[in-house]
Amino acid sequence: MANRDGARLPGVPDEDGPARIILHVDMDCFYAACERLREPELVGKPVIVGMGYEPGETIGAVATASYEARAFGIESAQAISKALDTLPRIEAVADGEAGGYYRSVDLDFYKSVSAEVKAILRDCADTLREVSIDEAYLDVTERTAWDKTADGSRTLAEGYARYIKQRIEREVGVTASIGVAPNMSAAKVASDFDKPDGLTVVEPGTVREFFAPLSIEAVHGIGPVTARSLRDLGIETAGDLAAADRDDLVDQFGERGRELYERANGRDTRVVEPVGKPKSFSRESAFPPTADVSEHQTTVSRLAEAVAARADREGALYQTIGIKVVTPPFDVHTRARSLPGPVQDPALVESVALSLLTEFEGETARKLGVRVSKLSFAAEDQASLDSWSGATSSEPREKSSQPVSEQSREGQQSLTDF
Ligand code: TTP
Numbered sequence: 047m048a049n050r051d052g053a054r055l056p057g058v059p060d061e062d063g064p065a066r067i068i069l070h071v072d073m074d075c076f077y078a079a080c081e082r083l084r085e086p087e088l089v090g091k092p093v094i095v096g097m098g099y100e101p102g103e104t105i106g107a108v109a110t111a112s113y114e115a116r117a118f119g120i121e122s123a124q125a126i127s128k129a130l131d132t133l134p135r136i137e138a139v140a141d142g143e144a145g146g147y148y149r150s151v152d153l154d155f156y157k158s159v160s161a162e163v164k165a166i167l168r169d170c171a172d173t174l175r176e177v178s179i180d181e182a183y184l185d186v187t188e189r190t191a192w193d194k195t196a197d198g199s200r201t202l203a204e205g206y207a208r209y210i211k212q213r214i215e216r217e218v219g220v221t222a223s224i225g226v227a228p229n230m231s232a233a234k235v236a237s238d239f240d241k242p243d244g245l246t247v248v249e250p251g252t253v254r255e256f257f258a259p260l261s262i263e264a265v266h267g268i269g270p271v272t273a274r275s276l277r278d279l280g281i282e283t284a285g286d287l288a289a290a291d292r293d294d295l296v297d298q299f300g301e302r303g304r305e306l307y308e309r310a311n312g313r314d315t316r317v318v319e320p321v322g323k324p325k326s327f328s329r330e331s332a333f334p335p336t337a338d339v340s341e342h343q344t345t346v347s348r349l350a351e352a353v354a355a356r357a358d359r360e361g362a363l364y365q366t367i368g369i370k371v372v373t374p375p376f377d378v379h380t381r382a383r384s385l386p387g388p389v390q391d392p393a394l395v396e397s398v399a400l401s402l403l404t405e406f407e408g409e410t411a412r413k414l415g416v417r418v419s420k421l422s423f424a425a426e427d428q429a430s431l432d433s434w435s436g437a438t439s440s441e442p443r444e445k446s447s448q449p450v451s452e453q454s455r456e457g458q459q460s461l462t463d464f
């Protein structure tokens with residue numbers, strides 16, 4: 047189904063449901079904020095974190111600067127000598143003159159603060175992708191909605207993002223800027239839109255409009271070199287890029303040209319996935335709430351087929367098969383069963399998923415999902431597959447479909463990472 051941006055929905059697994067809700071969280075002047083945690087007297091002062099500012103040193107760079115220091119023109123990656131020229135060390139200036147509070151990089155401490163922030167984010171997300179020490183994407187589609195609050199003033203998603211910001215500030219003591227959007231690239235740009243302590247929401251159907259006036263550098267993936275080439279083509283803003291001839295862009299920049307064009311048009315089909323090998327494959331489908339059993343079964347069968355095909359394409363074997371049933375308004379139920387060994391067996395995915403579904407007979411659902419997990423990719427797993435599926439293929443289907451452990455604990459635990 048097409049959404050109002052005219053493309054397939056940004057969250058690929060959600061075939062025909064409403065737009066996904068993606069958050070991009072980026073901490074404000076992170077290293078400097080950490081220094082302020084252990085030295086509160088630095089709050090409100092121009093703080094510069096970097097290397098090479100001690101007397102006798104000459105080489106080094108600014109890692110980050112507080113917003114008060116940025117007001118003087120100090121920024122990340124600047125040579126420390128230039129920063130010192132702009133804002134000498136506070137210890138070296140006369141009373142009443144402007145000076146900077148220089149601190150050296152203490153990565154272990156920043157990592158410990160980052161871990162506290164990430165724990166909150168993990169707690170608040172369906173899926174979390176950590177990008178760097180101070181940056182992450184969250185998919186929170188199941189936790190909130192694009193619907194407006196009762197007074198119509200804002201979306202529930204905005205309220206949820208505000209709650210996350212408050213938790214970070216209250217529990218850790220540092221501030222974050224958050225972008226909320228139906229896809230990753232728009233969320234990324236939105237988090238940077240109103241720093242520090244910002245919250246920018248780009249509702250579905252308005253992504254292209256949000257991008258249009260921004261300079262091309264704001265589009266995620268466009269660096270100074272690409273920006274120069276685009277300007278040579280007369281493309282100055284993301285709006286110009288969105289209106290450019292796609293084929294010309296592909297001629298000039300290859301596949302990347304197509305991708306940048308799509309992003310400027312508000313389309314980005316990337317899914318928020320944890321870094322590393324996938325831990326599971328899942329597919330979901332949303333629909334108007336119904337308690338019709340045969341409709342549920344048809345949907346689950348279709349999703350099972352799609353998930354099994356995906357695992358097949360990725361060369362993955364799976365040992366756990368699960369379903370998700372979302373009942374109105376946002377109650378997420380997951381159930382899973384484990385098999386005795388890893389398999390690649392589409393018929394088994396379907397029969398286990400349908401069997402798990404029977405528990406929900408008579409329930410009204412608004413979304414269903416099928417998931418395979420406990421994945422393995424290695425060649426030795428293939429051997430165990432052969433022996434296991436060889437053993438079962440000689441038995442009647444019903445018997446081979448019987449999972450060994452009923453209702454595994456994983457079913458309960460997978461609530462947050464379905
Ligand atoms: P950023 O998120 O780019 O910067 P920031 O958090 O300091 O400031 P803001 O997001 O409010 O604009 O990077 C996160 C941390 O990474 C930053 O605090 C310090 C470190 N860093 C470097 O060490 N060198 C660099 O060149 C950059 C850009 C960041």
Ligand code: MG
Pocket residue numbers: 072073074075076180
């Ligand atoms: Mg940051």
